Amino acid sequence: MKYRLTLAAALLSATFFAGAASAKTxxxxxxxxxxxxxxxxxxxxxxxxxxxxxxxxRLLEFKPGTTQPVAALAQSWEISPDGTVYTFKLHPNVKFxxxxxxxxxRTLTADDVIFSIDRMINEKNAWNKYIAxxxxxxxxxxxxxxxxxxxxxxxxxxxxxxxxxxxxPFLADLAMPFASILSKEYADxxxxxxxxxxxxxMPVGTGPFTFxxxxxxxxxxxxxxxxxxxxxxKIDDLIFAIxxxxxxxxxxxxxGECHLMPYPNAxxxxxxxxxxxxxxxxxxxxxxxxxxxxxxxxPFDKPEVRIALNKAINKKAIVDAVFQGMATPAVxxxxxxxxxxxxxxxxxxxxxxxAKKMLADAGxxxxxxxxWAMPVSRPYMLNARRAAEIIQDDFAKIGVxxxxxxxxxAEYLKRSKDKDRDGAAIMGWTGDNGDxxxxxxxxxxxxxxxxxxxxxxxxxEFDDLVKKxxxxxxxxxxxxxxxxxxxxxxxxxxxxxxxxxLAVVPMVKGVTGFTQSPLGDFTFExxxxxx
Amino acid sequence: xxxxxLRRLAVLIPTFIGxxxxxxxxxxxxxxxxxxxLSGERVMSPERHAQISHDLxxxxxxxxxxxxxxxxxxxxxxGSSIVSKTPILKQFWALFPATVExxxxxxxxxxxxxxxxxxxxxxxxGSIFDQGLMGIALVGxxxxxxxxxxxLIILFSGTLQWxxxxxxxSLMFFFKPVTGFMLIDSLLSGQKxxxxxxxxxxxxxxxxxxxxxxxxxxxxxxxxxxxxxSEDYVRTARAKGLSPFRVVGIHALRNAMIPVITTIGLxxxxxxxxAILTETIFSWPxxxxxxxxxxxxxxxxxxxxxLLLIAAIIMFVNLVxxxxxxxxxxxxxx
Numbered sequence: 102m103k104y105r106l107t108l109a110a111a112l113l114s115a116t117f118f119a120g121a122a123s124a125k126t127x128x129x130x131x132x133x134x135x136x137x138x139x140x141x142x143x144x145x146x147x148x149x150x151x152x153x154x155x156x157x158x159r160l161l162e163f164k165p166g167t168t169q170p171v172a173a174l175a176q177s178w179e180i181s182p183d184g185t186v187y188t189f190k191l192h193p194n195v196k197f198x199x200x201x202x203x204x205x206x207r208t209l210t211a212d213d214v215i216f217s218i219d220r221m222i223n224e225k226n227a228w229n230k231y232i233a234x235x236x237x238x239x240x241x242x243x244x245x246x247x248x249x250x251x252x253x254x255x256x257x258x259x260x261x262x263x264x265x266x267x268x269x270p271f272l273a274d275l276a277m278p279f280a281s282i283l284s285k286e287y288a289d290x291x292x293x294x295x296x297x298x299x300x301x302x303m304p305v306g307t308g309p310f311t312f313x314x315x316x317x318x319x320x321x322x323x324x325x326x327x328x329x330x331x332x333x334x335k336i337d338d339l340i341f342a343i344x345x346x347x348x349x350x351x352x353x354x355x356x357g358e359c360h361l362m363p364y365p366n367a368x369x370x371x372x373x374x375x376x377x378x379x380x381x382x383x384x385x386x387x388x389x390x391x392x393x394x395x396x397x398x399x400p401f402d403k404p405e406v407r408i409a410l411n412k413a414i415n416k417k418a419i420v421d422a423v424f425q426g427m428a429t430p431a432v433x434x435x436x437x438x439x440x441x442x443x444x445x446x447x448x449x450x451x452x453x454x455x456a457k458k459m460l461a462d463a464g465x466x467x468x469x470x471x472x473w474a475m476p477v478s479r480p481y482m483l484n485a486r487r488a489a490e491i492i493q494d495d496f497a498k499i500g501v502x503x504x505x506x507x508x509x510x511a512e513y514l515k516r517s518k519d520k521d522r523d524g525a526a527i528m529g530w531t532g533d534n535g536d537x538x539x540x541x542x543x544x545x546x547x548x549x550x551x552x553x554x555x556x557x558x559x560x561x562e563f564d565d566l567v568k569k570x571x572x573x574x575x576x577x578x579x580x581x582x583x584x585x586x587x588x589x590x591x592x593x594x595x596x597x598x599x600x601x602x603l604a605v606v607p608m609v610k611g612v613t614g615f616t617q618s619p620l621g622d623f624t625f626e627x628x629x630x631x632x
Numbered sequence: 633x634x635x636x637x638l639r640r641l642a643v644l645i646p647t648f649i650g651x652x653x654x655x656x657x658x659x660x661x662x663x664x665x666x667x668x669x670l671s672g673e674r675v676m677s678p679e680r681h682a683q684i685s686h687d688l689x690x691x692x693x694x695x696x697x698x699x700x701x702x703x704x705x706x707x708x709x710x711g712s713s714i715v716s717k718t719p720i721l722k723q724f725w726a727l728f729p730a731t732v733e734x735x736x737x738x739x740x741x742x743x744x745x746x747x748x749x750x751x752x753x754x755x756x757x758g759s760i761f762d763q764g765l766m767g768i769a770l771v772g773x774x775x776x777x778x779x780x781x782x783x784l785i786i787l788f789s790g791t792l793q794w795x796x797x798x799x800x801x802s803l804m805f806f807f808k809p810v811t812g813f814m815l816i817d818s819l820l821s822g823q824k825x826x827x828x829x830x831x832x833x834x835x836x837x838x839x840x841x842x843x844x845x846x847x848x849x850x851x852x853x854x855x856x857x858x859x860x861x862s863e864d865y866v867r868t869a870r871a872k873g874l875s876p877f878r879v880v881g882i883h884a885l886r887n888a889m890i891p892v893i894t895t896i897g898l899x900x901x902x903x904x905x906x907a908i909l910t911e912t913i914f915s916w917p918x919x920x921x922x923x924x925x926x927x928x929x930x931x932x933x934x935x936x937x938x939l940l941l942i943a944a945i946i947m948f949v950n951l952v953x954x955x956x957x958x959x960x961x962x963x964x965x966x
Contacts, residue, residue: 128803134925136716144674232717234688242674301717316809317726318917318925319800340803344915345925348782352790353797479673511664511930518675530673552675 125337127612127628130350130359134318134343138304140281141221144238146621151341153278154624155323156198157306158331160189160214161276165616165627168387168439168535170276174209174307184267184574185250189214191258196328197284198311202303205286209307211254216285218262222246228288231297239279239533267572269579273534278622281306309334309626319343335614335629354379354607360630361608361615363623367425367483373607384617385438386604387532388481389431389540391596392472392492393517393555394525400465401525407594409459410525411449413499414597419488424602431598433587435540438619439532440576441583446591448598457499469502471524473517477510480621481529481602488527488599520551527599528555535620537583542567545590558595636958644947648940652705655939656698659932666690666714666930688714701936710937715929720937724919729812730800731918734910735903737834738841743896746846750853750892754861755880765850772847777906781840781913788836795836798915802829837914841906845899852895856888863887897953901946 135151136143143149153159162173172178175189195209220228221240240246248271250263264271274280287305291297304312307330310323321341325334342359344350350362351369355376365373374381392414394401401407416430432448435441460468474489475482482488486507493503506524508516517526533539543549546567547559563586570582590596606617611631618624667684670676676684685691689700704711710720749769753762789797796802800814807821815834818826860866861884869879908920915921919938926934 126803134716137718142717144670144672233712234684234714235717236670236684236687238671238674238676241676241680242671298717314806314808316917317723318921319915320803322806342799342803342915343917344798345921346913346915349785349798349913349915352785355790356793356797358797358799358803509662509664511666511668514668514672514675515665528673549675552677553673 125335125630126340127336127338127361127625127630128340128342128359129623129625130344130353130362131321131341131623132343132347132350132363133345135315135321137301138312138315139283139301140278141217141237141240142232142235142301144242144279149278150623151321152304153281154308154622154626155310155339156304156308156312157278157281157283158195158308159276159278159280159282160191161272163276163535163618163620163622165624166618168273168532168619170272170535173276174214174282178272180574184269184572185264187262187264187271188255189260189262191260192330193258195307195330197287197307198305198326199328200303200305200311200313202299203284203287203290203305205284205305207286209282210257211260212257213282213285214260215252215254216288217282218245218249218252218280221279222249227292228297228300232301235301237279239277243274243277243279243533245274267574269571269573270534270536270538273536273539277534310339332627334626336625339625351607354609357609360612361606361623361628363606364480365605365607367423367427367605370425370427370605370607378610379607380610380612381605381607382615382617383427383603383605384619385429385436386480386602386621387436387438387535387619388529389434389436389601390479390482390488390527390529390599391431391434392525392527392599393596394594395520395522396556396558396595397520398523400463400468401470403463404593405459405463406465407597408449409456409463409465409499410496410501411594411597412452412456412459413495413501414492414599415451415495416599417451418495419491420600422491423482423484423487424600427605428600428602431601432591434545434590434596434598435537435583435587436532436601439535439537439540441537441580443584443587445584446587448591449594453495453498460499460501467500467502469504470496471506472496472503473513473522473524473526474505474507475510475513475527475529476507479529480531480604481600482527483602485527517555518552520557522555522557525597526555531621533620537579538567538571541583541586541590542571545595556595558593560589560593560595563589563593637955640951640954644951647947648944649702651943652702652936652940653698655936655943656701659935660694662930664930666932669930670714705940710940711933713926713934714931715926715934720934723922723934724938724941726812727917727919727922729809730814730916731904731907731911731920733813733815734834734837734841734916734918735900735907737838738903738906739845739896739899741838741842742845742849742899745842746849747853747892749846749850751857751880751885753850753854754857757858762854766854769847769850772843773851775843777840777843777909778913780843781837781910784836784840785913796829796833798833798913800830800833800916801826802833805829837910837916840913841903841910844906845896845902848895848899848902849892853888853892856891857884860884860888894953897949900949904942904946 133147135148138152140149140153158174160175161170164171174192176192178189180187197205220226221237222245248264248268250265253261255261284305288300291299309326309329311326313322313324315321323339325337347366353359354362373379394407396402420428420430433443433446472489472492475485489505496503530544544553547564550557550559566582566586570579573579614627614629667681712719749765753765756762785797788795805823805826810817810820814830818830866884869883908924911918911921912924923938
C-alpha cells in the first residue's frame with residue numbers, strides 16, 4: 102500500500118514538473134525533425150528553424166516581420182554601378198559559439214564567408230561533397246553556381262562577390278537560411294580529425310543560441326549564446342519538443358508543456374482563440390494557391406476560355422470550406438504583403454452567367470476537363486481534393502464536366518509539370534526570399550515552362566518585364582515593372598488564383614516579443630516569457 | 633537439439649533474402665520519385681535530377697542496385713538516409729530502445745490484465761462478468777488506435793492533466809543516454825523525479841499499444857480455459873476435493889497457457905505494427921514513427937533498411953519461440 106502511494110505521488114509530481122518549465126526555458130513544439138544542421142544542404146523550413154535561425158547568422162537577414170533584407174554579419178555593402186560586384190564589410194569582433202566540442206580561437210573573417218558559400222558552388226571545394234548524397238539544393242535553385250563568378254577576400258573583414266550578370270534579388274538571396282555563415286576554423290579542425298560529417302550534426306555558428314544536443318525525433322536543446330554579437334536573447338534555454346501531430350501539439354500547448362506551436366489544424370483555431378490561457382497571432386502568409394491551366398492545349402490556349410472558367414470559381418466558398426476562413430481569395434499571383442503587389446488588378450468576379458456566355462462566345466460546348474488535386478496538405482492549400490470538388494461543382498453549373506485526378510505527391514509533382522498534361526492542376530508556392538521575382542519569374546517565366554511554370558505559359562511581354570526587373574537595381578523602378586506584369590498576367594489568365602492562406606501561430610499568454618515572419622520562419626531571439 | 637537449431641537457421645537465410653527482395657522491390661513499385669521529393673514544389677532541372685540520381689546510384693539497373701544493397705548488408709552497411717544523410721544502422725540503434733521499452737511495457741500490461749480477465753470470464757462463464765469483460769475486449773480489439781490515443785490524450789492530459797501529452801521524459805531532465813532505455817537511464821542519471829517522469833510519460837502510450845493485445849490475450853485465455861475446464865482431469869481434480877484455486881490456478885491454467893503463449897508470441901509482430909501509430913500520436917521517438925516519416929519522404933534506404941531490420945527481429949523472436957517449443961515439447965524437434 103505504502104509503495105502504491107509513493108508511486109502515485111511520484112507520478113503526480115512528475116506530471117506537475119512536466120507541465121511547469123523553468124522561467125527562462127522556452128519550449129517550442131516543433132512540427133518535425135530537422136534533416137540536419139547544415140542549412141546549405143536542405144530546403145525545409147523545419148530544418149531552418151532548428152539550424153539557420155538559432156545557430157547561425159547570414160551576411161544580411163530579413164528584418165523581423167518583413168521581407169526586407171537588412172545588415173547582419175555584413176554591416177555595410179557597396180554595389181558596382183553595373184550591378185555585378187558586391188563588396189561586403191563584415192561586422193568586427195563577431196565570436197563563434199564555444200561548445201563542448203569546439204573552442205574557437207578567432208572571430209569571424211572573410212575566410213568564413215568564402216568557405217560557407219564556395220563549398221556550395223565550387224565542385225572542387227573539399228567540402229562540396231562532404232556528405233554522401235548531399236547536394237546544395239537551394240544554392241542550385243537560386244542559380245548560385247552560374248551566377249557567382251568569384252568570391253574574394255579583400256581583407257579580413259571585407260569580402261567581394263563578383264557576379265556573371267546583374268541580379269537584383271541577390272541581396273535577398275543572401276539573407277535566405279541556406280546562405281548561413283559557418284566557421285571555417287571548425288570545419289578545418291573536423292577535416293583534420295576525419296570527422297567532416299560532424300559539421301552537419303554538431304553545428305557551430307555565430308547565432309543567438311548555442312547547440313547543446315539533439316535526441317533524434319524527440320528533442321533539440323539550445324542555450325543562450327553568451328558571446329552573441331547582437332542583442333542578447335532574453336531566454337536562457339530554448340527547447341524544440343518535436344511533435345508531429347497538430348492535435349497533439351495543441352494539447353501540449355493547453356497543458357503548458359510548450360509555449361508556442363506552429364501549424365495548428367484550421368478546425369482548432371476558433372477554440373484556441375476562445376481559450377483564455379492562449380493567444381493567437383495570424384498574418385497573411387507569403388504564399389499562393391492556384392489552378393494552372395495548360396495554356397498550350399485547346400481549349401485552354403484561349404485566354405477567354407480561361408477567364409470564363411475563372412469567373413465560375415467561387416473562391417470565397419473554397420476559403421470558407423477548406424480554411425474555415427483562415428485565408429483570403431487571391432487576385433494577383435503574388436500575396437498582398439509583398440512589395441510591388443498591384444492594387445490596380447481587377448479580379449474575375451464570380452459570375453456564372455457571364456462565364457457561360459464567354460464560353461459560348463469562344464465556341465466551347467460540352468467541355469470535359471480534368472482538375473488535378475494535390476494529395477498532400479500544404480500551408481497554401483490544406484485540402485486540394487475539397488477545393489477541387491467545389492470547382493467541379495461550380496464548373497458543372499456552366500456545363501463543364503470535371504474529372505478530379507490525383508497522384509501520389511512525388512508523382513504529382515512530376516506529372517503536373519509535363520508539357521502535355523491535360524486539364525488544370527491545383528498547385529501552390531511559398532516564397533523563399535520575399536522578392537517578387539521569386540514568384541513571377543520562377544513560376545511564370547518563359548524559361549520555367551516544363552518546370553515550375555505549370556501553366557506552360559510563355560508571354561513575351563510579361564517575360565520581358567520580369568526579366569528587366571531582375572536586373573534593375575532600383576526598387577521603385579522594379580515595382581513599376583512588376584505591377585505592369587501582374588496586369589498582363591490577369592488579362593491573359595494562365596491561372597485561376599485561388600487563395601493566400603493565413604499563417605496562424607498560437608502561444609501561451611505569457612509569451613512576449615515573438616514576431617511572426619511573413620516567410621514562415623520561427624525565430625526566438627527576442628522572445629521572452631512573463632515570470 | 634543442435635540439429636534442430638541448424639534446421640531452423642537454414643530456413644532463416646532464404647526467408648531473409650526473400651524479405652530483402654520484397655522490401656527492395658515493393659518500395660520501387662510504389663509511384664513517386666524520391667529525387668523529385670527532395671526539391672518539392674521547387675522543380676529541379678533535368679540535368680540536376682540526373683546528377684542526383686547518379687550520386688544516389690539510382691540510375692543503375694535495378695538488379696545491380698539490389699546486389700549492391702545485399703552486398704552492403706552482408707558487411708553491415710544498410711546505407712544512409714537520402715534525407716538526413718546519416719547511416720541507417722546508427723539511426724536504428726538510436727531509436728530502437730524506445731520502441732522496445734514501449735512494447736515491453738505494453739505487453740506486460742496486456743499479460744497482467746489479459747490473463748486474469750480471460751480466467752475470470754471463463755470461470756464465470758455466461759455471467760455478467762463474462763459478458764462485460766468480453767464486450768470490453770471486443771471493443772478494445774476493434775478500437776482504432778489513432779482515435780483511442782487522441783481520446784486518452786484529450787481526457788487524461790488535456791482535461792484532467794494527470795499525464796503528460798507526449799514525449800519520453802519531462803524536458804526539465806537532461807542527461808546523455810547510456811542504454812537508450814529511458815527507465816534505466818533516468819535511474820542511472822540520479823536526477824530526482826526523472827524515473828517517475830519517465831513512467832508518467834510511458835503510461836498512456838503503453839495503455840494504447842496494449843489495448844489490442846490485451847483484448848486478444850483475454851479472449852484467447854477465456855477460450856483455452858473453457859476448453860481445459862471441461863477436460864476429465866479437471867473434473868478428477870475437483871472430485872479429489874482440491875481447492876478451486878488449485879484446480880484453476882495450477883491444473884487448468886498451466887495447460888491453458890500453451891495456446892496463450894503462442895498468441896503472446898504472435899502479438900510481438902502486432903505490437904510493432906501498433907507502435908507505428910502509437911509512436912506517431914505520442915511523438916514517441918521510436919522506429920515506428922521513423923518508418924512512417926520515411927514513407928512520406930520516400931526515403932528508400934530507410935524504408936527498406938528499417939523493414940529488413942524489423943523483419944530480422946521478428947524472425948529472431950520466432951526462432952527463440954521455436955527453440956522454446958523444442959525445449960518444452962521434444963516431439964516438435966523431429
